[in-house]
Amino acid sequence: MTQETPAALKTDQMFINFGPQHPSTHGVLRIALTVEGEVVIKGDPDVGFLHRGMEKLFEARTYPQALVLTDRLDYTSAMHNNLAYCLAVERLAGIQVPPRAQYIRVLVAELNRIASHLVFFGTFGVDMGAFTPFLYAFREREMILDLFEMLCGGRLLYSYLRIGGVSADLPAGWTEKCREFVNFFKPMLGDYDTLLSGNPIFQSRTKGVGFISAEKAVAWGLSGPALRGSGVNYDVRKADPYCVYDKLNFTVPLGTNGDCFDRYYCRMREMGQSAEIVLQCLDALSGAEPTPGEVIAKGVPKMFKPAAAQAYSHVEASRGDLGFFAVSDGGLNPYRMHVRGPSFINVAILQEILVGCKIADVVAILGSLDIVLGEVDR
Amino acid sequence: MGIVLDNLSKIENLPGGGIALATSDSLINWARTSSVWPLTFGLACCAIEMMAAYASRFDFERMGVFPRPTPRQADVMFVAGTVAKKMADPIIRIYKQMPEPKFVIAMGGCANCGGPFYDSYSVVKGVDKIIPVDVYLPGCPPRPEALMYAVIKLQEKMKKMTVKGGHGATPLQAAGSRKLV
Numbered sequence: 218m219t220q221e222t223p224a225a226l227k228t229d230q231m232f233i234n235f236g237p238q239h240p241s242t243h244g245v246l247r248i249a250l251t252v253e254g255e256v257v258i259k260g261d262p263d264v265g266f267l268h269r270g271m272e273k274l275f276e277a278r279t280y281p282q283a284l285v286l287t288d289r290l291d292y293t294s295a296m297h298n299n300l301a302y303c304l305a306v307e308r309l310a311g312i313q314v315p316p317r318a319q320y321i322r323v324l325v326a327e328l329n330r331i332a333s334h335l336v337f338f339g340t341f342g343v344d345m346g347a348f349t350p351f352l353y354a355f356r357e358r359e360m361i362l363d364l365f366e367m368l369c370g371g372r373l374l375y376s377y378l379r380i381g382g383v384s385a386d387l388p389a390g391w392t393e394k395c396r397e398f399v400n401f402f403k404p405m406l407g408d409y410d411t412l413l414s415g416n417p418i419f420q421s422r423t424k425g426v427g428f429i430s431a432e433k434a435v436a437w438g439l440s441g442p443a444l445r446g447s448g449v450n451y452d453v454r455k456a457d458p459y460c461v462y463d464k465l466n467f468t469v470p471l472g473t474n475g476d477c478f479d480r481y482y483c484r485m486r487e488m489g490q491s492a493e494i495v496l497q498c499l500d501a502l503s504g505a506e507p508t509p510g511e512v513i514a515k516g517v518p519k520m521f522k523p524a525a526a527q528a529y530s531h532v533e534a535s536r537g538d539l540g541f542f543a544v545s546d547g548g549l550n551p552y553r554m555h556v557r558g559p560s561f562i563n564v565a566i567l568q569e570i571l572v573g574c575k576i577a578d579v580v581a582i583l584g585s586l587d588i589v590l591g592e593v594d595r
Numbered sequence: 596m597g598i599v600l601d602n603l604s605k606i607e608n609l610p611g612g613g614i615a616l617a618t619s620d621s622l623i624n625w626a627r628t629s630s631v632w633p634l635t636f637g638l639a640c641c642a643i644e645m646m647a648a649y650a651s652r653f654d655f656e657r658m659g660v661f662p663r664p665t666p667r668q669a670d671v672m673f674v675a676g677t678v679a680k681k682m683a684d685p686i687i688r689i690y691k692q693m694p695e696p697k698f699v700i701a702m703g704g705c706a707n708c709g710g711p712f713y714d715s716y717s718v719v720k721g722v723d724k725i726i727p728v729d730v731y732l733p734g735c736p737p738r739p740e741a742l743m744y745a746v747i748k749l750q751e752k753m754k755k756m757t758v759k760g761g762h763g764a765t766p767l768q769a770a771g772s773r774k775l776v
Contacts, residue, residue, distance in 0.1 A: 237685050240635045240664040244642070245682055266682045267639055270715040277714060285711060292640035336643065339650070355650030362647075373643055373736050591639055594679070 228254045233576070237266045241344050241580045244590030248567065248583070252576055260571030260579065262564050267594040275554035279520055280306050281380060283551065287541075288374035290556060291592040293336050295371075296322075296329035297534035299378035304459060304530035305541035306380050310523040317502065318382035318512045319460045324498040325368070325377060326532070327491040328395075331402070332361040333535035334484045334491075337587045341481060342413050344584040345422050350413045357405060360398050367391055382513030392499050399492050399499075406489050414482060423477040427570055427582035430475060437566040440559045441537025442487065443586050446472035446480030453533035465497050477585035484587070522549055536560050536587060558592040620757050627670075627696075628659075628750040634669035635662040636689065638676025641703040641736040645675045648739035655739075660746055666692040671749065673742070674728075677705035677712055678719040690726045696756070700745050701728045704735040711735065 235248040242248075245266035251259040271290065275283045287298040300322055307314060314322075339354030362372045367388055369377040377384055413419055429439070434447040444451060452469040454462040470486035472479030525547040531540035537559025546552040563586050571579060607616045637645060649655045649662060663669045666689045678686060690697070701722050704710025709720035722728060729752060732745040 237682065238634075238636055238666075238689050243637075245638055245685075266679055266685070267677060268679050268681060268717045269677050269712045270717045274712065274715055289640055289711065292643060336646075340646075352651045355647060356652065359647070359650075359652045372647075372738060373640060 230258065235579060236263075241584065242590075243340060243584070243588065244593075246564070246583075246588070246590055246593070248571070248579065250571070250576070250579065255575050255577075257571050257574055257576055257579065260568060262567045264561070264564065264590075264593050267590045269595065271595040272554055272556060275551050277550065279549050280310075280523075280551065281519060283554065284378075284380065285374075285376055288376055289591060290558065290595060291534060291536060291539070291560065291589045292373060293589055294329045294333040294535040295374050295376075296325045296378065297532055297539055299376060300326055300460075301530060301532045301534065301539045301541045303378050303380050304532065305528050305543045306523075308528040308530050309526060309543050309545055310380075310521060312381050312514050312517060314382050314514055315508070315511045316461070317386075317508060318514075320498050320501050321383050321387065321512060322378060323460045323462065323465070324395075324495055324502070325365070325375075325383075327494045327498070328361050328364065330491045330535050331488050331495075332358050334488050335361075337484055337535075338409065338413070341584045341587075342419075344580050345419050347413055347416065347419060350409065353405070353408070353412065357402055360401070364391065364395055364398060367394070379513060381517040384513070386510055386512045387502065392503060395495065396499055399495050403489065403492050406485065409485060414485065420478065422578075422581055423481060423585065425474075425476050426578045427477045427480075427574065427585060428475055429566065429570060433566075433569070434475065437569070438562045439537070439566060440562065441533070441535070442480055442483040443537065443563050443566075445469065446483045446585075447475035448473055451538075453531055453538050457531070459530070459532060461498075461501075464501075465494055467494050467497075477581050480585040480587075520549055522547055531557065534559060536589065536592070537563060539592075556592075556595060558595060560588040560590075560592040561595070564588050564593050624754050624756055627756070628753045630659045630661070631671050631698075631746060631749065631753075632661055632663050632669050633671045633673050633700075634666050634689070634693070635664050636672060636675070638674065638678065638682065639705065641673075641675035641706070644736045644739055645673055645702065645742060648742050653739040653743065655743070655746075658743065658746060666690075667694065669693050670696070671698040671700060671729075671746075672726075673700050673702050674706040674722045674726075675702040677710070678722050678725070680717050680719055683719050683725050686722065687725055698729045698749055698753075699726055700730045700732060700742075700749060702732045702734075702742060702745070703737055704733060707731050707733060 231252050233250040235250050236242040237245040237247045247263040249261045250257055287302040288295040290298045335354040335358040339351035342350035369375050429447050431447045431449050434444050448471050467490045470483050472483050523545040525545055527544045529542045531538055539559055540557035542555040543551050544553040701707050706722045709718055712718040730745045730748050734741055
């Protein structure tokens with residue numbers, strides 16, 4: 218083996234703009250990279266290319282109107298945004314949600330988690346050079362979207378959850394169709410493992426890449442699969458249960474190494490758990506006890522003025538701990554609405570973990586964090 | 596060859612088979628309409644529906660729509676999502692990098708006129724404020740079928756293009772009004 222002389226290999230530094238138009242940024246993120254040869258020596262995420270002034274717009278809408286905006290935050294898991302917003306406003310106004318609506322909320326949230334993780338699975342495969350998983354992922358995702366379309370007519374942005382409950386009860390034949398999907402989907406997870414997880418090329422591109430230690434993950438405030446991939450057991454569904462999660466039986470998958478593969482595999486196993494939760498909710502809903510038809514709290518007016526107060530509510534969205542902080546001054550519109558978007562906080566760690574990695578790994582690390590720019594920039 | 600002959604409007608078969616005559620317009624337009632290559636350029640929510648259009652159920656590629664990651668190989672830009680003011684400059688720059696003839700489909704309410712963010716301080720109210728738009732596609736977000744319909748509408752527009760009167764699909768474009776200042 219020849220001894221490499223560092224002086225001879227020294228190259229000039231080069232500045233690379235990764236984005237805002239790049240197929241692997243999953244939106245309009247720009248990362249300002251300084252590289253020396255193949256090695257990244259500085260990487261700064263530059264956000265704001267999709268800043269829509271969402272938090273300011275909340276102040277110009279009434280509470281029910283603002284619900285529509287929440288869909289457009291994290292657009293791959295709109296149900297979670299609806300849920301977090303509704304929980305915050307319900308806490309602010311003191312509205313009690315009927316039990317049936319709570320089960321439906323959990324049901325659609327978990328279906329949406331599967332749909333969202335399928336987008337991740339498909340696009341992460343494309344980022345790593347495997348196109349076929351994308352087609353499988355979207356085939357299953359379309360089935361979930363069909364179910365949502367039966368519920369509320371929307372394919373992507375639903376506004377199905379309303380303040381006080383959900384907009385409509387499950388239509389006839391929906392539970393059977395949903396059960397059919399879950400039974401079809403559960404064995405597919407094994408197929409995904411053979412397609413992508415077990416692929417040696419995929420493994421060599423993700424294992425040992427983008428390492429985040431548990432301490433660092435907590436220090437940067439990560440949440441969701443990005444945190445659990447490092448082995449930290451924190452899930453809002455367990456730590457601060459909302460709706461009916463305390464009555465449901467599920468586990469929280471954890472990673473051990475904190476590399477890209479662990480974050481990826483956490484999501485894959487989460488989909489299996491979500492499928493179990495969906496089945497439990499369907500069983501609960503088919504019984505006589507949450508009364509059919511009673512899906513929205515009685516007496517919630519179209520326009521209402523909560524008393525001057527503040528409320529915070531958070532849920533475990535597909536990407537992590539999503540919180541809404543609502544402040545009311547007793548008027549028709551929220552005085553202030555703050556969104557704690559998990560993607561925004563997760564993207565910040567890039568500046569630390571990109572340093573020292575190879576330029577080709579930037580795509581793997583970014584993909585494994587699974588950010589959605591609508592939520593980052595708001 | 597059958598598909599080619601069926602789709603060319605002005606075609607004449609010479610006796611004996613072997614040779615067919617067509618006008619250059621119909622030949623070029625046939626080629627152009629059958630390989631509309633868009634830029635993979637997602638801005639916001641609509642980009643997910645655009646991805647769904649490329650994926651299993653809808654299979655955009657059967658219409659010859661095959662995404663290209665670089666603007667230098669793209670014919671059409673789907674502006675899929677909200678155009679924030681910070682993003683306006685990069686969009687103009689990407690548009691300028693595309694080779695002529697180039698087309699733009701404004702996908703979704705945001706790209707048409709600002710959509711649900713019509714009163715936001717940081718959103719460009721319609722991408723036609725910064726680049727010329729060929730097809731406006733309403734919806735929030737439009738379904739993948741709607742995006743396919745927009746491409747069909749664009750193909751109809753392409754079929755009217757002539758080589759002689761410049762390369763634009765409309766007289767305005769032919770006169771060079773597409774040049775951005």
